Amino acid sequence: MTEIEKLKDDIRSFAEERDWDQFHSPKNLSMALAVEASEIMEIFQWLTEEQSRNLSDDKLLELSDELADVAIYLIRLADKLGIDLLSAAEAKIARNKEKYPADKVRGSAKKYTEYQ
Amino acid sequence: MTEIEKLKDDIRSFAEERDWDQFHSPKNLSMALAVEASEIMEIFQWLTEEQSRNLSDDKLLELSDELADVAIYLIRLADKLGIDLLSAAEAKIARNKEKYPADKVRGSAKKYTEYQ
């Protein structure tokens, strides 16, 4: 069993033991995921990019907790949708490699913006 | 090497080969993560919870792609911050188990809402 599968099982048990499964519709989980992602952003909103690269240990600890929340809801949502998160991410990276050949887009902010 | 570490290395190489590392400040990555999480939500915004549990194969394929984007930016952000995503998620689940004893919060929407 891979590490992500283990986390998936842990989160599933956690919800089932508390009978909280009823709240975990994909719609609701998508909201929770966006809310948690936004809480990460809240930490960075008034910092410069440079400051965001040089955080205090306190901020890093706080961020570790927020990133965990995003990971948990992401794994939970994938589980509810029957999506294999690992395969999906690998497939996406492979497609991005084809779509943006390194020798054509290197260092180009423009290409990067379009790529998004 | 775990599967998440492998993804982390792949994403790192992808950015380095394109000289796109310069755009990946934690601040910018937090924005990208929130934008991608929001794109998942966009798919669910006008659906009922029931509909969100019964999606067509087309929608699931689209979602697989969007979830991959969130996973990629989450792993990338964790990498840039030096956070071990797997340990952070495991620690968070452990804390949640202590904080919300199953026999005390079972089936309670109120507890659940407070728990958030």
Next chain:
Amino acid sequence: MTEIEKLKDDIRSFAEERDWDQFHSPKNLSMALAVEASEIMEIFQWLTEEQSRNLSDDKLLELSDELADVAIYLIRLADKLGIDLLSAAEAKIARNKEKYPADKVRGSAKKYTEYQ
């Protein structure tokens, strides 16, 4: 002077008197706006649609405060970008009326979803 213009001036003075203008780049304001919008969503994430239509006075008071935050950052961002928010909204509504003729899209969830 219209009411939105008055709010715009009040917010501008508020920031200038505190020398907080330096933090209000459009980039940062767009983050703050998204963070505040997400805080509204947080209130609704585990509620059913029906529950979201029947809130307690406490929740409505909390929401009033959160909606105010979104309004303030929206007006501030429009000010920084030199965008006339009122005209922009009127123009958008007019375009939507043309694009979605009532007699063709009435009651159609599908059209509605596409319309988004």
Next chain:
Amino acid sequence: MTEIEKLKDDIRSFAEERDWDQFHSPKNLSMALAVEASEIMEIFQWLTEEQSRNLSDDKLLELSDELADVAIYLIRLADKLGIDLLSAAEAKIARNKEKYPADKVRGSAKKYTEYQ
């Protein structure tokens, strides 16, 4: 009738004529609002703060459209919740003035961050 009230009525008629009111639960509208706020942010995510202050006319036109979307959903959500957006914003600004006296917080990034 104030300008916001006029917009509110226009948006209400628009939805009623299309029988789209059924989709506009506060829960759903909170999602739409967050999605639109995120689309603004998407435009800024890879730009520096400096670049975000110096946008092309094309980008400004695009932003005008996105800001209008946020305004429309914000006014619609306030309407559905029976919240007077103008009063709410005025009250919030008044409270912020008291909470952050200009002579005590001037120029302080720290105070500003705490203020959020």
